[in-house]
Amino acid sequence: MANMAQAIRMALHYAEENLGVTDIFGEDVGPPLGGVFTCTQGLKTTWNSPLDERGIIGMAMGLAMAGQRPVAEIQFCDYIYNTIDLLKLAGNTCWSSNGQWNLPLVVMTPVGSGIRGSLYHSHSFDATATHIPGWKIVMPSTPLDAYGLMLAACEEKNPVMFLKPKALLRIKGEELIPGEPGDDKQLSKAIDAPLGDRSAWKAQWPAVGKHVVRIGEAKTVRAGEHLTVVSYGRTLPLCAKAAATLAGEGISAEVIDLRTLWPYDWAAISASIKKTGKVLFVNEDTEVTNFGEHLLRRATEELFYELLAPPKLLAGKFLPGIGLADALEMASVPQQGDIETAMRALAAQAP
Amino acid sequence: MANMAQAIRMALHYAEENLGVTDIFGEDVGPPLGGVFTCTQGLKTTWNSPLDERGIIGMAMGLAMAGQRPVAEIQFCDYIYNTIDLLKLAGNTCWSSNGQWNLPLVVMTPVGSGIRGSLYHSHSFDATATHIPGWKIVMPSTPLDAYGLMLAACEEKNPVMFLKPKALLRIKGEELIPGEPGDDKQLSKAIDAPLGDRSAWKAQWPAVGKHVVRIGEAKTVRAGEHLTVVSYGRTLPLCAKAAATLAGEGISAEVIDLRTLWPYDWAAISASIKKTGKVLFVNEDTEVTNFGEHLLRRATEELFYELLAPPKLLAGKFLPGIGLADALEMASVPQQGDIETAMRALAAQAP
Amino acid sequence: MAREAKKFSRPALVTHSDALPLDSALLLSMHGHMLRARCLEERLIAMYKQGHGYFWIGGPGEEAFNVPLGLLIKKGQGPAFDFLHFHYRQSATLLAMGEPTIGALRQMKNTATDPYSGGRNFAGHFSKREWNVAPVTSPIEVQYAMAPGTALAQKRLGGDAITIVTGGDAGTAEGDFASCLVWSSRPGQELPVLIVVTNNRWGISTPYGQVQGVQKISDRAVAFGIRAKTIDGNDPISSYLELKEAFEYVRTERKPYLVEANVSRLYGHSSASGANMTTAEADCLAQFEALLQRHGLLTAAKAKAMREEITEQLLAEARLVRDEPQPDPSTIFDHIYA
Amino acid sequence: MAREAKKFSRPALVTHSDALPLDSALLLSMHGHMLRARCLEERLIAMYKQGHGYFWIGGPGEEAFNVPLGLLIKKGQGPAFDFLHFHYRQSATLLAMGEPTIGALRQMKNTATDPYSGGRNFAGHFSKREWNVAPVTSPIEVQYAMAPGTALAQKRLGGDAITIVTGGDAGTAEGDFASCLVWSSRPGQELPVLIVVTNNRWGISTPYGQVQGVQKISDRAVAFGIRAKTIDGNDPISSYLELKEAFEYVRTERKPYLVEANVSRLYGHSSASGANMTTAEADCLAQFEALLQRHGLLTAAKAKAMREEITEQLLAEARLVRDEPQPDPSTIFDHIYA
């Protein structure tokens, strides 16, 4: 089964061929590298940009204005913070022009911890992104969802932020992408750029098909009765594993993969909370002015009298960075053990 | 009594004379203008910078590294968003160097609505600022607090973000700043730059004295029994007025002026919530991934069983901007009527 | 409006002047546009001062440059036409392109009928997708980061459409100005962008020479291999000729060109600085009128009559706009998404 | 380490060479530092490959430029000494300044003893307040925005201390590079900054000529009235002489100077690209050793012996570091504030 990097690559190939994508660009996005995480190898519309994030976002906005369909990459979300004004502008262009202009562009960027990235290759971007109106924001946790969300992003009329959980980019999926060959070696040979000289290499794309994960739809990855866990990205599989572990202890947790952070699937979240009466929100962004706090606020304001315990957020510690040493990273952002502990504590609360 | 712009000016004068402030700079901060809100008129260390916010923050960081004590201005917080990476860097320099370096710098910037500033002179910055670790963040709602917080900021060893609620900059205080002449006309003549040619003008500073409002201390501006209202900046006086109105209806609201957003005075907030059982957080930043949601989350997680009603946030609508027309601005950010309505509704909730 | 422009461009008494390098019809057309633009800005300022608007910012003093710019634009929608990334002093360009004046009044009064932003944005913040006029943004210089994007689409399409980006002198201190130079001059990927800087030697209250060590802003293009020129933006004739050459270069060579135009700022920075007329700077309109008179193309009486007629018309428009509805508060949620 | 540098700089067999414009002691000292720096980077790469570190980035290939740079620095704390805003390829400069090698190994292994970041930051991310070495940042080019700040403090103080900022070629596409030029050259406020760009003609995998239309990066200084020069950073002698001139100019004139140094990148971008030695680029150390040999200042045997000695010492240090403790998880909350 394809890993998430391959899934994104195939989705972009599909989008180049069928959805009118004209430019996939950013630092080292084109040949020979095809992206620092290989997500853009072998694609026909890729190109390498100058080392200038502001220029990248500006270029994407200009291309979108002129009827092109760009997918721009910021190499790591850690390096997107000098462009927030431009992201805000992209998000307000339709509104400020009273509906005249729209910007069909995708910005994709790797986020989160999990690769010992130290201070500047470990940032999360969900808190900052969700505070910028006018964007749609997605973040897959499986290759198939990455594929489906990228197709949806490339069909959108509005700016879409596609957050790539870097810890999951090399993890293989459990579901086949339509058209994907079942044999991983075969897939790799067809679409992974070879080591060494790549100048003559061309990807042999499988005939991948249309599979759209609609923006705004969460997925319940595990049904449960005692508590609800809402997460996305790197922490989602940890939540699912934690739920599996806790099932053995008689705790039945429902796990929701949000997939779209904005506009998010409140119907799915609230239905689950109404059923379980308890909710844990998990993400790895720093925990002050965190998107999980928005979700928790909404749950509190709207479902207060159905809550059997205080809703809870488990997020990254409020630190200036994630330290390189193993122990520092582990202590800074939620790990599976932390999630299990939080779930147990919540489950144990007597109403 | 001095207005807030005058109070800030006097505080900066005090800080130049007594706290080692070496550079007060930014766009149009020096003569002849002395700041678009007059906050820096007549000061001896002011200078006009190039029109380059990244350069301004970078300059402040460099000056602080080299032992100077800069106060940098970003003309409107609406124009700070291309510097978030530098603000993050300023916030992580001490931590990343394992305590070697510290950056004693102040960034001040006008925030919020209230002057029909349209999309780009109405932004709030509290949500974004509180998501950047390593900074202290203050926001006065009275001239005396502005004076005292500026002195505290200029004594700090760490970066301080001083948010100036622009709607309140021209409002006179009700308390005298130590050393301030009682007569407003006299004060204005002494420290407000004249219209017309200012080349020969010098401020006649009153002998203002030391008055420090310690960072991290909230102020209860009105005691009450039935509900707690926590706010800061432009909305704080509206909350106080709303509480006064509601007192006539038999609703007794306690109003807390947070003054420091980070590190905030949890002791004051929690003590009040424990007393009243109900809390309304009010600010005007857009309401998704909003700092009020952090406060609400903490109240919920820690005080759930003492809450007599769901805690509530009243904040700016989640819009790409604030529209220029009066009706648009009014509908976009909390006004006194909205606050009264929210307070009444909260007071009316039966436990 | 387009009708009127025509009217002014065919005056009754044209004396042929060999001394001037442009034909009289064009000269008089330019004068008509300049005059209308000036009157429009003065009307907007008056509206502000009468309380019919919260904020004024605009381009009085830049007409001699902005009108020729407008006349040379190939207007229309999509990459086959010129793309325009303007700043907030560009009213004269819009008028020269044929835009009616009333839209600017509506935006000044932030009415629901404001064609550019529906009462949401400040005066001078044009946006007109039909003509590829990108929304004017308040943040200085960001348009320079976007311009290479539309230009790349145009380069790809072929044809002769180009991108034009404008901004002030102080703003060139922002990194985005440099980004524009970098992105426009990638080897083999040079882009058809006309990069314009209108240098009025002010950034609000800060004089150019106090903060910028660059003698001529156009010099910044040199290292990038970008053609560049500093021109007299107070002279509509040389502006026209210089711009014509620049447009032709960009249209045919498909490469960038930087024009720095020295211009005046006649009413200060904006209403925040009072919006009062200054006599300390050259007035391009008065100078041009004097020139046209010297060459027998215009009389003082004719100029006065024109001014009165335009002023009258603007007053009538202002009266109309005064009674138009403000946007409904419920509309704040409209157009967050397309 | 400083002791050793001395040792290498007083070799037993100095034959006086009139052909070389620097005295032999200095040449041999430079060679010693270059060699140690190269060995250090090779040790760090080996540690990475052995799993004793998560990430390597550093400066092998830039020693011929970075060593003279270090030798010319006036080191100490505070504005009376040089301020250093370095990027992540500057180990040779630190060593030339007298920094022991073991700190770099500690940072590579992210031990609690790492003197620069306490195990928090990547290899090559030096920080040493005692010597005004500002923390090396991962975000490219931000150091260019900060450098004018320390330089302003120095200008104000008087004296001869200056600010030095370094970075790569690709990074000059960021607006911060332009900001540095703008802020260093304000009229009457010119700042004592030595602005360095080490041009290895790569940004990770992207060749310089694919994305930058600037022939010589030093040309970008011209418009700002900033003196500038492109030099051969692979030649330690000309690097020394050119840098000396630049330092003297900045120290005495109190004005900026831009040096672009053409250098090699011998082990690729970082461990992310494999960190394997390339033979496609000039090796400044090998070339310098050949030169010294030709001039009778060094023998192959001596060079080999030196290399073995340094390698041995670094191995010993690596063994030491291997057993040092990792930072305790509870320390994450230390030093958020001073």
Ligand SMILES: Cc1ncc(C[n+]2csc(CCOP(=O)(O)OP(=O)(O)O)c2C)c(N)n1
């Ligand atoms: C990014 C940004 N910073 C600051 C401002 C506030 N501001 C508005 S206009 C202006 C001066 C612009 O000067 P210049 O670029 O020369 O243009 P001019 O107004 O003189 O035409 C400033 C500082 C802004 N709008 N955007």
Ligand SMILES: Cc1ncc(C[n+]2csc(CCOP(=O)(O)OP(=O)(O)O)c2C)c(N)n1
């Ligand atoms: C702002 C920013 N964007 C992207 C990166 C990722 N990155 C690290 S090094 C590098 C290339 C730098 O090239 P150059 O400036 O020439 O320096 P060199 O590594 O060649 O010495 C990139 C893109 C980064 N660290 N910071």
Ligand SMILES: [Mg+2]
């Ligand atoms: Mg100007």
Ligand SMILES: [Mg+2]
């Ligand atoms: Mg390079």
